[in-house]
Amino acid sequence: TQLLEQSPQFLSIQEGENLTVYCNSSSVFSSLQWYRQEPGEGPVLLVTVVTGGEVKKLKRLTFQFGDARKDSSLHITAAQPGDTGLYLCAGVRGAQKLVFGQGTRLTINP
Amino acid sequence: DAMVIQNPRYQVTQFGKPVTLSCSQTLNHNVMYWYQQKSSQAPKLLFHYYDKDFNNEADTPDNFQSRRPNTSFCFLDIRSPGLGDAAMYLCATRGGGSEYQETQYFGPGTRLLVL
Numbered sequence: 001t002q003l004l005e006q007s008p009q010f011l012s013i014q015e016g017e018n019l020t021v022y023c024n025s026s027s028v029f030s031s032l033q034w035y036r037q038e039p040g041e042g043p044v045l046l047v048t049v050v051t052g053g054e055v056k057k058l059k060r061l062t063f064q065f066g067d068a069r070k071d072s073s074l075h076i077t078a079a080q081p082g083d084t085g086l087y088l089c090a091g092v093r094g095a096q097k098l099v100f101g102q103g104t105r106l107t108i109n110p
Numbered sequence: 111d112a113m114v115i116q117n118p119r120y121q122v123t124q125f126g127k128p129v130t131l132s133c134s135q136t137l138n139h140n141v142m143y144w145y146q147q148k149s150s151q152a153p154k155l156l157f158h159y160y161d162k163d164f165n166n167e168a169d170t171p172d173n174f175q176s177r178r179p180n181t182s183f184c185f186l187d188i189r190s191p192g193l194g195d196a197a198m199y200l201c202a203t204r205g206g207g208s209e210y211q212e213t214q215y216f217g218p219g220t221r222l223l224v225l
Contacts, residue, residue: 040218041219042114042217042218043216043218045201080130088153097158098155
């Protein structure tokens with residue numbers, strides 16, 4: 001079974017601080033995706049990383065794929081209350097099936 | 111405009127009473143997925159359709175069935191809901207091309223409560 005472990009599961013920080021969320025697996029994935037889910041809504045894709053060592057930036061969010069394509073990280077700079085939500089990593093395997101991590105629930109306090 | 115629509119958004123059913131959840135899409139996508147997401151847990155894939163071909167996950171209980179009468183609609187039938195089936199049910203679609211970076215588009219989900 002391919003599992004993705006996310007850490008931390010819960011994170012509450014003050015506005016303006018930086019944070020990093022980790023997504024780790026013992027399996028190799030063809031690509032890895034990060035989603036953000038708000039209460040009562042479905043997940044929304046933020047980014048897909050494909051190449052080992054790849055780094056992608058989305059405004060204040062920086063995503064990195066590990067060299068061995070087994071792990072990934074999401075770094076948020078100068079967090080804002082609007083960043084609050086559930087962040088999910090998902091490994092992509094055959095037939096475009098997604099294996100999700102358990103999520104990191106992020107709260108940014110004003 | 112909403113691209114993946116789920117109805118109802120909230121559903122209350124009784125223990126053992128069959129219930130059907132609905133998903134429709136305006137994207138004309140070939141692939142449709144059903145996920146179950148319990149509180150504080152990751153979404154878990156139940157099954158998916160590639161066009162009319164049904165693909166069941168090995169650990170999906172027999173209590174869960176699905177129908178896809180046409181490209182736009184897909185239904186999740188829970189034949190005899192138990193208390194453990196209370197969850198958010200997410201529908202997602204994908205174009206179905208060979209590009210592995212292709213995005214899955216999720217609906218807003220239906221929250222099911224079993225009394």
